[in-house]
Amino acid sequence: MKLLIPEKPVGIIGYGAYIPRYRIPASEISRIWHGESEGTPIKEKSVPGLDEDTITMSIEAARNALNRAQIDPKELRAVWIGSESHPYAVKPSGTVVAEAIGASESISAADFEFACKAGTEAVIAGMGFVGSGMGDYVLAVGMDTAQGRPGDVLEYTAAAGGAAVIIGPASEALAVIDAAYSFVTDTPDFWRRQTQKYPEHGQRFTGDPAYFHHLENSIETFFTETGTSAKDYRFAVFHQPNAKFPQKLGKEFGFTKEQFQTGLLSPMIGNTYSGAVLLGLSAILDIAEPGDKIFAAAFGSGAGSDAFSFTVTERIKSCRNLAPSTQAYIQRRTEIDYAVYARHRGKYIMN
Amino acid sequence: MEAPRHWRLKKQRYSLTGEVCPHCSAKIFPPRDVCPECGQEAKTAFQFSGKGEVFSYTAITDAPAGYQDQAPYAIALVKLNEGPIVTAQLTDLGTEPVRIGMPVEMVTRRIKDDGNERGVILYGYKFRPVMQG
Amino acid sequence: MLPVGEHWDLSLRTLGARAVRKALADSGNLQPDAIYIGNGLANILSHQANLGALISDEAGFPGIESCTFEAAGASGAAAFRAACMAVQSGLVDIAIALGVEKITECDGSTAQAAQDLILNYEFEGTNGLTVSAGAAIIAQRYLSEYHLDRSVFQNIALQSYQHAQGNPYAMYRNGITEAIYQKQPMKNHPLGLFDVSSLADGAAALVVTREELIPEESRDDMIRVLGSANAIAPLSLHDRHQLLQYRAASQSAASALRKAGLSLSNMDLLEIWDAHAIDVVLAMEAIGLAIEGEGWQTDMTTLSSMGGCLGRGNPLGASSAYQLVETVLQMRGEAGACQIGNLPKTAFVQSLGGLGSTAITHILGH
Numbered sequence: 001m002k003l004l005i006p007e008k009p010v011g012i013i014g015y016g017a018y019i020p021r022y023r024i025p026a027s028e029i030s031r032i033w034h035g036e037s038e039g040t041p042i043k044e045k046s047v048p049g050l051d052e053d054t055i056t057m058s059i060e061a062a063r064n065a066l067n068r069a070q071i072d073p074k075e076l077r078a079v080w081i082g083s084e085s086h087p088y089a090v091k092p093s094g095t096v097v098a099e100a101i102g103a104s105e106s107i108s109a110a111d112f113e114f115a116c117k118a119g120t121e122a123v124i125a126g127m128g129f130v131g132s133g134m135g136d137y138v139l140a141v142g143m144d145t146a147q148g149r150p151g152d153v154l155e156y157t158a159a160a161g162g163a164a165v166i167i168g169p170a171s172e173a174l175a176v177i178d179a180a181y182s183f184v185t186d187t188p189d190f191w192r193r194q195t196q197k198y199p200e201h202g203q204r205f206t207g208d209p210a211y212f213h214h215l216e217n218s219i220e221t222f223f224t225e226t227g228t229s230a231k232d233y234r235f236a237v238f239h240q241p242n243a244k245f246p247q248k249l250g251k252e253f254g255f256t257k258e259q260f261q262t263g264l265l266s267p268m269i270g271n272t273y274s275g276a277v278l279l280g281l282s283a284i285l286d287i288a289e290p291g292d293k294i295f296a297a298a299f300g301s302g303a304g305s306d307a308f309s310f311t312v313t314e315r316i317k318s319c320r321n322l323a324p325s326t327q328a329y330i331q332r333r334t335e336i337d338y339a340v341y342a343r344h345r346g347k348y349i350m351n
Numbered sequence: 352m353e354a355p356r357h358w359r360l361k362k363q364r365y366s367l368t369g370e371v372c373p374h375c376s377a378k379i380f381p382p383r384d385v386c387p388e389c390g391q392e393a394k395t396a397f398q399f400s401g402k403g404e405v406f407s408y409t410a411i412t413d414a415p416a417g418y419q420d421q422a423p424y425a426i427a428l429v430k431l432n433e434g435p436i437v438t439a440q441l442t443d444l445g446t447e448p449v450r451i452g453m454p455v456e457m458v459t460r461r462i463k464d465d466g467n468e469r470g471v472i473l474y475g476y477k478f479r480p481v482m483q484g
Numbered sequence: 485m486l487p488v489g490e491h492w493d494l495s496l497r498t499l500g501a502r503a504v505r506k507a508l509a510d511s512g513n514l515q516p517d518a519i520y521i522g523n524g525l526a527n528i529l530s531h532q533a534n535l536g537a538l539i540s541d542e543a544g545f546p547g548i549e550s551c552t553f554e555a556a557g558a559s560g561a562a563a564f565r566a567a568c569m570a571v572q573s574g575l576v577d578i579a580i581a582l583g584v585e586k587i588t589e590c591d592g593s594t595a596q597a598a599q600d601l602i603l604n605y606e607f608e609g610t611n612g613l614t615v616s617a618g619a620a621i622i623a624q625r626y627l628s629e630y631h632l633d634r635s636v637f638q639n640i641a642l643q644s645y646q647h648a649q650g651n652p653y654a655m656y657r658n659g660i661t662e663a664i665y666q667k668q669p670m671k672n673h674p675l676g677l678f679d680v681s682s683l684a685d686g687a688a689a690l691v692v693t694r695e696e697l698i699p700e701e702s703r704d705d706m707i708r709v710l711g712s713a714n715a716i717a718p719l720s721l722h723d724r725h726q727l728l729q730y731r732a733a734s735q736s737a738a739s740a741l742r743k744a745g746l747s748l749s750n751m752d753l754l755e756i757w758d759a760h761a762i763d764v765v766l767a768m769e770a771i772g773l774a775i776e777g778e779g780w781q782t783d784m785t786t787l788s789s790m791g792g793c794l795g796r797g798n799p800l801g802a803s804s805a806y807q808l809v810e811t812v813l814q815m816r817g818e819a820g821a822c823q824i825g826n827l828p829k830t831a832f833v834q835s836l837g838g839l840g841s842t843a844i845t846h847i848l849g850h
């Protein structure tokens with residue numbers, strides 16, 4: 001059996017989004033580097049404030065998740081942060097987040113890194129932790145302040161944001177996690193060496209052999225093993241490095257626009273990397289109804305894909321409004337130009 | 352670099368953890384050994400909600416050393432719903448002008464790098480206009 | 485007293501020693517037993533602690549008693565009060581109170597950061613507050629509470645700069661017009677550039693002794709210390725029960741007057757702290773010279789008669805020593821172009837440190 005299903009059923013008992021308020025239109029990036037006329041992969045992307053990073057953004061998303069979970073933060077048994085933009089190379093983000101949200105000291109805290117699927121990797125680990133009975137509640141966060149080299153095609157999309165989920169017993173869940181599946185190979189499509197500021201990527205190699213190969217494998221295996229197909233889900237969310245890839249992927253498997261548009265946020269905010277799938281899931285949970293099934297498939301370069309299915313429960317109705325919605329963060333926006341963007345992203349050399 | 356000092360104050364800084372006086376119930380921030388209201392000993396931790404309103408404010412354009420990265424910024428006295436007033440920066444103001452009485456909520460943000468890019472990052476409370484929705 | 489300004493060619497010890505020697509010459513060359521030094525920032529800006537040994541030796545008095553007093557802007561007044569207490573107690577016969585500050589040793593941002601240490605570092609400074617921003621926050625609340633606009637600070641600033649025109653020791657001697665004031669850039673809204681004093685180098689000293697030790701021929705120049713008091717209020721703005729009440733100022737004023745057995749109405753000259761225009765407003769109200777909300781309306785002619793911190797310049801720990809020396813000059817009739825009409829027989833001198841968190845008041849008389 002290839003599926004990942006814990007002994008004790010588990011689910012999401014709280015979720016919370018975070019997206020910083022600044023936006024740079026793709027046309028503004030195009031104006032600087034490529035001329036006005038070039039087509040752009042998305043409309044605009046989110047940019048973190050001068051005082052924000054993966055830790056501060058994770059703290060806010062985690063507080064939102066705790067508000068919806070309605071548990072005492074002291075009941076958490078693990079705080080795991082998935083990101084490829086941890087503020088420190090050495091020193092965990094998880095301990096700062098745990099302290100800030102008031103978690104107990106008797107927890108596991110760690111940082112996950114698997115390019116864009118570090119967040120869902122933390123979710124899978126949380127499923128095992130709770131499902132094995134080692135603890136009742138695990139906080140798993142996917143959050144990034146992604147960097148794109150100035151002028152590189154990734155600069156259009158490398159955005160900031162993410163979401164936190166609290167994994168707990170299925171009996172308390174607002175969405176039960178039915179099953180997960182993870183598929184990985186050694187594929188160098190995108191990477192960043194230890195002290196480098198910007199990532200490198202294999203250009204068109206990031207498409208078929210990386211994004212599509214891994215997602216297709218994980219989705220196909222997941223569907224085969226669970227005996228489901230696109231029509232069994234009301235919503236679907238895929239990793240979304242741009243607007244085009246996830247739509248092409250979704251259509252390949254027979255998903256319709258109605259199924260994937262709620263979770264497709266990259267056209268409005270860009271690619272939030274480790275945050276992308278969890279943020280899309282958060283947008284779906286904001287409107288899903290009890291009984292709805294949700295399919296989610298993450299992709300991380302290097303490379304691998306995690307697939308999940310969720311079943312929404314009655315509890316969603318009572319806890320949904322206990323924190324700001326994903327759309328509230330999307331609609332809260334201040335547009336900035338390239339000069340301000342360059343300051344926010346530390347692109348000016350000051351010394 | 353002053354890692355011990357920031358470490359000692361992390362609970363206050365990260366999440367506005369203060370005290371409630373066991374004798375007169377006054378809420379106290381920052382925490383201190385002697386209650387400023389009744390003069391008796393106070394040591395019971397109290398978690399503030401982080402909600403409050405701007406009591407007064409100004410703008411800093413000529414930021415002090417270590418704070419230029421985020422200048423210009425607004426700094427305010429924020430009156431917490433539970434009573435005490437705290438000094439803090441305002442952030443994510445957007446186009447809304449700051450005014451006395453403006454409802455604000457606490458967020459945890461980067462305050463500064465302790466030393467330089469090699470130092471510890473100092474995180475702490477700031478306030479922003481209350482988020483809708 | 486040395487001119488306030490940018491003394492690129494003088495170090496901390498030279499500034500201090502010269503002021504000491506000038507004061508002694510003025511006293512008829514008394515020999516000091518002790519030198520009490522008021523200083524705020526030498527530890528940081530001159531990388532120098534232990535000023536007692538440094539400056540007193542430089543002034544030519546190895547072997548005497550000497551140490552430093554620090555109370556932010558009121559440091560010089562704290563040293564003066566220490567001199568009074570030492571002399572009055574009989575433990576010391578002749579004491580010198582020196583206020584000295586060397587600001588220009590470092591770049592401007594270092595000096596600014598040093599000054600900001602007079603705030604609560606852990607809960608104000610660390611959150612990015614500066615001294616002038618703190619004053620601006622108080623001013624903003626004041627304007628809001630009393631439905632006023634920032635023009636209320638204009639007269640205070642104009643008077644200080646006008647008085648400084650006649651003071652050869654002042655840093656800003658050109659005066660400013662209403663038009664210039666109104667076009668000023670904002671420092672920290674609602675306080676403009678002219679509402680906030682500038683830090684500068686300076687040193688001023690006074691000799692304190694008992695009457696019987698003063699040579700016969702110098703006794704006419706003698707000014708009596710009739711009352712002295714120091715009071716503190718919470719350091720942090722956020723810890724003050726009433727942000728718009730300078731409690732320390734009212735307590736130290738009342739206490740000093742009580743010790744002198746006098747009331748405000750007996751005072752011929754008032755020297756009020758004006759590091760920021762809002763300090764004057766709130767000091768006026770705290771002392772009882774104006775009712776709440778009207779501290780800005782007062783006739784300013786006898787406040788900071790030689791320019792105050794705004795016009796003379798603000799050598800932080802020395803400024804309160806300047807206030808005292810300037811008051812002595814007025815009482816002796818030696819204030820030159822700044823001399824007020826009738827020779828004052830009594831004077832009220834108040835110095836504030838740290839946005840009103842420390843207040844030291846002296847009552848002087850003939």
Ligand SMILES: [Zn+2]
Pocket residue numbers: 372373374375376377386387388389390391393
């Ligand atoms: Zn109490």
